[in-house]
Amino acid sequence: MLRSAFKRVSSSSSSTYLIRRSFGSESSSTPERKVAVLGAAGGIGQPLALLMKLNPLVSKLALYDIASTPGVAADVSHINTRSQVTGYMGEDQLAKALEGSDLVIIPAGVPRKPGMTRDDLFNINAGIVKSLCTAIAKYCPNALVNMISNPVNSTVPIAAEIFKKAGTYYEKKLFGVTTLDVVRAKTFYAGKANVSPAGVNVPVVGGHAGITILPLFSQATPKANLGDEEIKALTKRTQDGGTEVVEAKAGKGSATLSMAYAGAVFADSCLKGLNGVPDIVECSYVQSTITELPFFASKVKLGKNGVEEVLGLGPLSDYEKQGLESLKAELKSSIEKGIKFAKDN
Numbered sequence: 482m483l484r485s486a487f488k489r490v491s492s493s494s495s496s497t498y499l500i501r502r503s504f505g506s507e508s509s510s511t512p513e514r515k516v517a518v519l520g521a522a523g524g525i526g527q528p529l530a531l532l533m534k535l536n537p538l539v540s541k542l543a544l545y546d547i548a549s550t551p552g553v554a555a556d557v558s559h560i561n562t563r564s565q566v567t568g569y570m571g572e573d574q575l576a577k578a579l580e581g582s583d584l585v586i587i588p589a590g591v592p593r594k595p596g597m598t599r600d601d602l603f604n605i606n607a608g609i610v611k612s613l614c615t616a617i618a619k620y621c622p623n624a625l626v627n628m629i630s631n632p633v634n635s636t637v638p639i640a641a642e643i644f645k646k647a648g649t650y651y652e653k654k655l656f657g658v659t660t661l662d663v664v665r666a667k668t669f670y671a672g673k674a675n676v677s678p679a680g681v682n683v684p685v686v687g688g689h690a691g692i693t694i695l696p697l698f699s700q701a702t703p704k705a706n707l708g709d710e711e712i713k714a715l716t717k718r719t720q721d722g723g724t725e726v727v728e729a730k731a732g733k734g735s736a737t738l739s740m741a742y743a744g745a746v747f748a749d750s751c752l753k754g755l756n757g758v759p760d761i762v763e764c765s766y767v768q769s770t771i772t773e774l775p776f777f778a779s780k781v782k783l784g785k786n787g788v789e790e791v792l793g794l795g796p797l798s799d800y801e802k803q804g805l806e807s808l809k810a811e812l813k814s815s816i817e818k819g820i821k822f823a824k825d826n
């Protein structure tokens with residue numbers, strides 16, 4: 482009998498887990514699912530590899546990086562959970578890492594240092610994302626893609642263009658991972674509202690950089706009687722959450738552990754959707770028509786083909802309406818920058 486190290490503790494789609502020592506059993510009908518992590522030896526990649534190894538929905542775990550993957554793979558492979566782990570190192574092994582994948586998670590690329598914006602990473606990370614997406618189009622065009630590499634507001638449009646060029650763009654299968662914004666919004670809200678974070682839900686929409694991150698605290702549950710100034714402070718802290726970590730790490734990178742957690746939560750929801758579990762909803766940055774912008778983060782219903790439905794914004798407070806209008810110019814220009822890069826290169 483296979484054993485699960487994850488136990489769902491909430492029946493909502495908030496995807497809260499306890500890693501438990503008393504493992505649950507896994508159903509014999511759980512499908513085979515191959516997950517590839519690209520950038521698996523990095524600050525995010527290693528703890529994400531660990532968390533995906535703990536996920537009973539994964540049957541094969543392919544860990545790819547340009548360096549150091551054999552050690553990471555050997556280490557993680559000794560954990561007694563369902564998935565078979567294989568490490569792949571260097572471009573000539575990328576095809577094997579990708580072939581047969583149902584889900585590809587991309588945390589490959591350079592992180593910020595203090596004083597940098599996410600857009601300052603564009604020049605290096607755009608090229609990395611381009612080459613990885615070119616390979617995905619070739620070796621596993623039907624896989625869901627979870628893009629973590631920054632600047633997400635541009636790397637997702639880059640991926641879309643690369644897939645279009647290859648004739649393999651399936652818009653329902655491409656996701657910018659914005660779950661860390663939701664994780665932060667939940668944590669900060671729970672602290673202010675003095676409630677348990679496990680029961681909190683807060684949608685976060687827009688994009689994944691500065692003011693493009695728009696938490697909708699007016700829709701937060703459970704309801705709390707917070708004043709306007711408290712909501713503004715919570716909004717700013719959520720928007721600056723990444724910078725808070727970058728500054729605290731003082732030159733040693735950006736969020737890795739909380740990101741690995743967020744990435745694992747989102748990947749788990751994608752796998753559940755693929756497996757036909759109903760009512761799986763997460764916020765994600767996807768191709769969208771809910772605003773005039775071609776890519777936008779909002780609540781998304783996940784299903785057997787990826788995005789089943791991009792959900793609307795719901796009622797916004799005046800403060801959130803203002804935030805929505807203010808973010809559009811920056812998000813539009815990041816999207817256009819990504820599209821232009823992919824078209825020109």
Ligand SMILES: NC(=O)c1ccc[n+]([C@@H]2O[C@H](COP(=O)([O-])OP(=O)(O)OC[C@H]3O[C@@H](n4cnc5c(N)ncnc54)[C@H](O)[C@@H]3O)[C@@H](O)[C@H]2O)c1
Binds near residue numbers: 523593658737
């Ligand atoms: N979406 C989010 O919410 C979020 C949160 C945190 C970090 N990030 C982003 O994730 C990225 C990675 O962050 P990190 O802290 O893990 O960085 P890191 O430098 O610790 O790790 C990056 C890894 O990518 C690998 N890599 C580089 N080029 C590659 C290629 N062509 N193919 C495969 N692997 C390659 C490196 O060898 C390294 O192991 C950064 O761009 C960062 O800004 C996004």
Ligand SMILES: O=C(O)C[C@H](O)C(=O)O
Binds near residue numbers: 661727736
């Ligand atoms: O802030 C960063 O550069 C990394 C990431 O986007 C985050 O939100 O933590």
